[in-house]
Amino acid sequence: MASPAASGARSRLRPPEVLSWRMAGGRDRAGGSLRTVPGFDHHDPGLRDVAARAGVSLSTVSRVVTGRTQVSDRLKQRVLAAVAELGYRPNAAAQALVSGRRSSIAVMARNTTRFGYAGTLQGIEEAASAAGYAVMIAVVESDDPARISAAVDQVLSHSVAGVIVIEFDDVGRATLEAVPDSLPVVAAAGAPSVERTRPHVYLDDDLGGRIATEYLLSLGHRTVHHVSIPSTRPDSGRSRGWRRALEAVGAEVPDEVPALYSPESGYGAAQSLLDDPSVTAILCGNDELAIGVARALAERGRKVPEEVSVVGFDDQPFARMWLPALTTVAQDFTELGRHAFALLEQWLRTGAVPADAVIEPRLVLRESSVPPSLG
């Protein structure tokens, strides 16, 4: 099953044809040899160079640099001095090779620019770099198995310590499944793990959809319409919470209006709701959808919130400044990312598979939602 398609294997076996920068011939370090491009035959100083400079053995340098073994203060000082003078930097590739100690992690995601994805990535990066890990990012564009497999190969080739998959959509879900469990993998998601196989840190989208819907119902709306973003799996996430909340009180469950992520998409999706007088409240899958919906409403002359309440999801920066300011379900994506890394790091450190963790959504009441009676 993990056996990659021929094309995938092919592509992954072809590293980029990059010219080596060490254009100087042979073994002469610090060479005065002729160089095509100035400044590019530098050998970065290595343990050996530092050792020579400090007049100690290579392994002594290694010891002070890694700090794993005791070294006399006298030598330690000499080594540290040499390190500073030469500008020595450990070679992570060599370290990984010899010790198996990996100092980078990978983040796999379908997208890195949309609000939630970018925020999660930021949280991960923040926590990872604070812990001394480098972050490699791999965007998986489609759920084409060959593409996914290529991305996974790319990541695994670079011997990362672990992987965090952003599983906000079906591509993320497929990616998560494609990563072999020969290394620690945690998911940053919108719902807990279904198969209970990989640890998940998740925003409770289901709960978010539920509280938003319950709030709208509590305002007096007979039902709540819903313009949705694509979901990770059928009947999951925000839409599921919306549906459950409606069903729980026996309210009518209107057809879900599926959209994508963009404002335009929301604008288009809203068309089907514009002329229906029973539409007094619309829950949108994200804030961008919400402003598209709001514009469509306004163009049709239906006032927000007097005639129709609109609620978003995410609490993007513009939501607070919108006219009217947008009621929305705030999500702490950055915290999600930080927490995902924390789990991974714990796994790495202890060797024990961590448990799922959840980040609670928070309903932020603003101007775009009011009781229907005001219409």
Next chain:
Amino acid sequence: MASPAASGARSRLRPPEVLSWRMAGGRDRAGGSLRTVPGFDHHDPGLRDVAARAGVSLSTVSRVVTGRTQVSDRLKQRVLAAVAELGYRPNAAAQALVSGRRSSIAVMARNTTRFGYAGTLQGIEEAASAAGYAVMIAVVESDDPARISAAVDQVLSHSVAGVIVIEFDDVGRATLEAVPDSLPVVAAAGAPSVERTRPHVYLDDDLGGRIATEYLLSLGHRTVHHVSIPSTRPDSGRSRGWRRALEAVGAEVPDEVPALYSPESGYGAAQSLLDDPSVTAILCGNDELAIGVARALAERGRKVPEEVSVVGFDDQPFARMWLPALTTVAQDFTELGRHAFALLEQWLRTGAVPADAVIEPRLVLRESSVPPSLG
């Protein structure tokens, strides 16, 4: 000069204390040895394993895998089969170590979530992964030299082929200067290189500010006010274009109102403009500032665009759906990123330092800007 501060040297010398996953003892591959955590003593198959499986020498496998030398079809097939069966993946660390061939690049940036930064990153990632490079991201939070130095060390430790610095702000500028020129570095920026030392791909922010201002003036506004984002250097970028355009026609140059990047920041900055009747047009450093400004205006009862025209920068997705739809200077950040990588890749391939390149801004006319007479 490149000699790092003591603290910097210290931190960079301490790799994360990660447990090795090869918990199995000794040299026994494919071991049935006891494992603390199931599935984690796997040795990934190596050239040696493939060679054994295919019944050829290690170097033959290497040759078919790299494709650099001729191998008979018969052996090639055997090797390919073994590769597929074993799920062999080349070890990038070992490749980099022995051949100096690097298969990853690094992106250094102050931020990865804001629109322009995220878009640029996306473009880079897209192009890089298409070319077979992995992308490592390093966020540089402040211009504290120690932080910058630590980030640079982190990146260089991982033997990247080259670096792209997103130079949209002063931290980016400092970062660019901190990266040694022992490897190829290109900047993705908002203006051309000043010192002409490192190749720049840039969005012409100066031009963007100019065309937006000229447009507003052409509408009949006596002058244009300006709420600005932080700039890379004094009198640079968008603000500079604005100022130049005003000066060029002898229009009054109002005090620049400095802000940050957020809508709230724009809202706050706008306060000083609210009661000034001479304010009929406001150019904002980005779209988020623009909506903050617009809200402040609305709260004070000044209608947009009838009384005050508002123009943004970037063309974020919400700009088109704003009420009124936002006139703005569109920037192709993704293209900027793609182009930055293209330059780096060219440099890597040819060894020749590439020339600067520019991405033109584009003024998008929408509803938020009208002639002042309409007020």
Next chain:
DNA sequence: TTGTATGCGTTATCAT
């Protein structure tokens, strides 16, 4: 405490 020697997975050089 310090130094010497071995090998991590791969490419490249040298034979064959």
Next chain:
DNA sequence: ATGATAACGCATACAA
């Protein structure tokens, strides 16, 4: 065309 073998830079088991 193919197979041995020597590095690459580093951590570590072992010797001193």
